[in-house]
Amino acid sequence: MICLCAEWCGSCRDYRPGFNELAMQFPDTRFRWLDIEEQTADLGDLDIENFPTLFIRRCELVLFFGTMLPHLSHLRRLIETFHEQTPEQSRDYVQSSPERRGWQENPDLARLGAAVCR
Numbered sequence: 001m002i003c004l005c006a007e008w009c010g011s012c013r014d015y016r017p018g019f020n021e022l023a024m025q026f027p028d029t030r031f032r033w034l035d036i037e038e039q040t041a042d043l044g045d046l047d048i049e050n051f052p053t054l055f056i057r058r059c060e061l062v063l064f065f066g067t068m069l070p071h072l073s074h075l076r077r078l079i080e081t082f083h084e085q086t087p088e089q090s091r092d093y094v095q096s097s098p099e100r101r102g103w104q105e106n107p108d109l110a111r112l113g114a115a116v117c118r
Contacts, residue, residue: 004053018072042115044108062103
């Protein structure tokens, strides 16, 4: 789970404490806060225009990449939904739409996942 934000963004600053609290509530999920201004090399050609932008992966599968309203209840529900999936269900899920299939083939998302898991 990576939240892509920027320090200059007021919504991001307001969102971060709750994001950190969710990290404590889901200890089996790795949470990472990535400031797009400070870690541009990790982004490749990804263009982050809205905040918060979330990147959620299960092993090598990209389950979610996009913006979400900064309501922690939405993120909590999304995490719970992904936790309920079996690995097989996650594999089916990422193949269930052209957008999700595209995430799997995106080299910049692969690079982002690899960079933050070092």
